[in-house]
Amino acid sequence: MSEKSIIALDKWLHSPAGAYVRAWEQSCLDELTADIFGYNAVQIGVPQIDALAASRMPNKWQAATRTSTADELAICSGNQIGIALDFAELPFASQSLDLVVLPHVLEFAAEPHQVLREVERVLIPEGQVIICGFNPASLWGVRQGVGKITSSDYLPTAGEFISLPRLKDWLKLLNLGVSRSHFGCYAPPFRTTHWLDRFSLMESAGQKWWPYLGAVYMVHAIKRVKGMRLIGPVWNKKKAKSTQTVPATNRNERIK
Template identity: 90%
Template sequence: MDSAASEKSIIALDHWLQSPAGAYVRAWEQSCLDELTADIFGFNAIQIGLPQIDALAANRMPNKWQAATRTSTVDELAITHGKQVAVALDFADLPFASQSLDLVVLPHVLEFAAEPHQVLREVERVLIPEGQVIICGFNPASMWGVRQGVGKITRSDYLPAAGEFISLPRLKDWLKLLNLGESRSHFGCYAPPFRTEQWLDRFSVMESAGQKWWPYLGAVYIVHAIKRVKGMRLIGPAWNKKPTKAAQTVPAANRNERVK
């Protein structure tokens, strides 16, 4: 998939997200992202793609940006969301310094990117040690994934046709190679692949049933990962350290001599 095709596929996703099924996905992802990002702290965070969702709405970092592929989208974001906007015309070459971001959110970017591996490499580059990345994707191992597979044969796609959906095990392998350790995975949207809001609402009971009985078969997944750097570990401030046992057992006379 070249960059032009990638651009067209992202536009197709934009249109699909306005459908009843798209609204269903957006509502679940917004709720899950709000919960995930609320307690992630730092200074700099960026959401790449999918401007229909404000993935950083619940996050309290002082600097938050939205990266988009089209200037028109960026202008709309500046007006509607009133937040800082950074234009990233190529997600595979992010205009940020290495180890400068605390959080990166990728909602449905990898499956519509021309070079998903390169996008992940760029994310790893710009994240600080222990920085965090959150990835949203469509799950091929779901009723929606099966419906999409049948649709490619019958030419009646349910999801955007240009998307190359990535299985969760495959994504975990990619993350592991980049020392991005998975923290937790979340699945949602268990209703069958209906096209109308009425039928999607009728099967809303499947959301709780799916979480309980077939949790890995949700139509959408969200993966939360942390950048691990070998040989590094976080330590607390020096004043939190208690005196060692050896120091506490030094005789008083010896301590006085040491002062002299």
Template identity: 80%
Template structure:
């Protein structure tokens, strides 16, 4: 992200996350991310943006980074929890990591506020190892919150951050497919109506279970879990199996007992 517009996008999102609706979203995303990342193994994991959420809290990799832009304030950088190291990038479309060096990348609400979301995805694909994993968080335009935001563009009373360009789940899957990032799982949450008070949001908490069962694709927020597929790669058995088989074939039949 770069430029005044991108900096304004970051400020808008940061401020919104402190609202009752923002806290509601953060709580759901933290629970879902803890469940998703707990069993992802490797050595190097990176969270890009949004230090208000510790997306790698439940992950057990030895090396974890928080990637932040130069426009991020010192206070935001200090928010990086869990003892993660800070990796400062001039632009999320130009990450300071070597190619094929990361096992896991998490993008919490980055693409919808990026000036070049396609380039950000291409950069993530570059730094992921083969079979590396990617988790994306985004606002779902096909939800009650998305409809409320659409009306806000007409009335001038917005519910979600005004600077965001929200990406639908089918569109996101198409982008990932073009980069050989195969989607393995997707999750939706935050089914409560777009209320502005925490009291009313909590009153509609029962809709989380109902939404998962009856209208699972209409949650206000989604997560996409994808794996980097490399064409031509096939999983093979341990090398000793092949050596053992070759040795057996080389032994003359008359010498076998």
């Protein structure tokens, strides 16, 4: 992520719409991460959301870019163990992490494919990744498209928003199988808390009637390793051979 995109996203997350998104994502992340078990978890980017707050893993890290603002680094140090890194070159050993959370990282990264490749590398087999993103196929996405024409943007302009089908294709190429997808934030793209709150009833209606049109999505994927299967201990096979019954004809020969 560039310094320009970090500043733009940080400023937007402190707006009424940003607070609305953070509240929904925090609730959804708490529900998801509470049931994911392991030892090592990392949240990359957007420290304004404590994605690992409900995680019960013993080792948790909060990562920001080396170009992060002072406020972001302060938030990192206040939450989990804060580290500064390059998202495209993660300083973790291959197959060493159980969980990686990417809140709005791919859409603001210069090389989103490389970030995903690094995530796949550091995850253990059956390790899990959670990705948050803005949904282009939503009222907010339409508003952003109109804003680019009228020079009145609603979301940060530095981001390139990724549709869910496109993201699923990227994950599939890396053997990251999507387990679940969640959508939220169905209120129209208002700029004030007053109007966003007045349309809060659209949250339950959207989940029921137009579930794929939420302004934000969250994808939960699992790293699959091809050709990997569980087998029993070798001595079981040897034991099975040694305890085989002797055919009746052989028994008769021995009696003779």
